[in-house]
Amino acid sequence: MAAGPEGAEGIVVRPAEEGDLPELLAIYNHEVANGTATYDLEPATLAERAAWMAAHDTGEAALTGTHPLVVAALPEDGRPGGRAAGYASLSPYRxxxxxxxxxxxxxxxHQDIRGRGIGTLLMRHVICLARANEGIHVVLSVVDSANAGSIRLHERLGFVEVGRVREGARKFGRWLDDVTLELVV
Ligand SMILES: CC(C)(COP(=O)(O)OP(=O)(O)OC[C@H]1O[C@@H](n2cnc3c(N)ncnc32)[C@H](O)[C@@H]1OP(=O)(O)O)[C@@H](O)C(=O)NCCC(=O)NCCS
Known part of the structure; x- marks a missing residue:
């Protein structure tokens, strides 16, 4: 991925569109293969991610829907709306x-452009959407306990740890603990 300017300047958060699907699939599958941000063990297919996208509010509906999917886009890529370099979603909980x-x-x-404030930008954006939506009362995140960067990011934005599941998942040959963080909006 083109690195673009240092920092998150020029990055635009916008509603996801169908055309973002290949980038969103690649970003997710990198974590399936290399990380514990997701406990999926097998890469998602394009059809599976299309169904996931269809279960969210995209386009104009992302601005008012209860389950928005937004992307951080790199405007320097020249594609209308910019290429997606990251995303945030609010998904149905049970x-x-x-x-x-x-x-x-x-x-x-995207793994090549972390640490520049894009995750913070995406989180702030969906938290604003949640606060503006009368249909949303609580935002939860379930994060692997070893993901210190993500836990710190959540806490900085007001999330509070409300629970831990010890050894509830297994990936890369070891037991994993997850942490549930809550923001009442
Ligand atoms: C967690 C994640 C979304 C953060 O995105 P980001 O764009 O790197 O976030 P920011 O630049 O806004 O930095 C947020 C925190 O991430 C950490 N961070 C900084 N550089 C980093 C890097 N190169 N790689 C990973 N994390 C980094 C920092 O600790 C920072 O917190 P701090 O400013 O208090 O030190 C990103 O690392 C990611 O996609 N990780 C894999 C998926 C994941 O873990 N998702 C969260 C669980 S659902």
């Missing part, structure tokens, strides 16, 4: 009706 006002946040930034 299917039961009582959980309808709770959403689960995910945030991923």
């Amino acid at each position: 299917g039961k009706g009582g959980y309808a006002a709770t959403v689960e946040l995910s945030v991923y930034v």
Whole structure:
């Protein structure tokens, strides 16, 4: 990926579009193969990620929907709307009706351009969307306990740890603990 300018200047957060799917798939599958941000063990297919995207609010609907999917776009790439270099989503949290006002946040930034504030930008954007949405009361994130950067990022934005599952998942031949962080909006 073209590195672009240092820092997050020029990066625009906008609603996801169908054309972002290949970049979003590549960003996610890099973490499936190399990290513990996701406990998926097998790479997602384009069809699976298309279904995931379809379960979110994209385009104009991302501005007011309860399950927005937004991307951080690199405008210097020349593609209309810019190429997606990261994304954040607020996904449905469990299917039961009582959980309808709770959403689960995910945030991923392309591995080549981390540490420049793009994750912070994406998080701030979806938190603003959540605060503006009367249908959302709680934002949860489930983060691997070893992901200190992500946990710090969440805490800096007001999230509070509300629980831990010890050895609830297994990846790369070891047991993993996850941490649930909550923001009441
Ligand atoms: C977590 C993640 C989204 C942060 O995105 P980012 O653009 O690197 O974030 P920022 O530049 O805004 O920095 C946020 C924090 O990340 C950490 N960070 C800095 N440089 C980093 C780097 N090169 N790689 C990873 N994390 C870094 C920092 O600790 C920073 O916090 P600090 O400013 O208090 O030190 C990104 O590392 C990522 O996509 N990781 C893989 C997926 C993941 O873990 N998602 C979160 C769980 S759902």
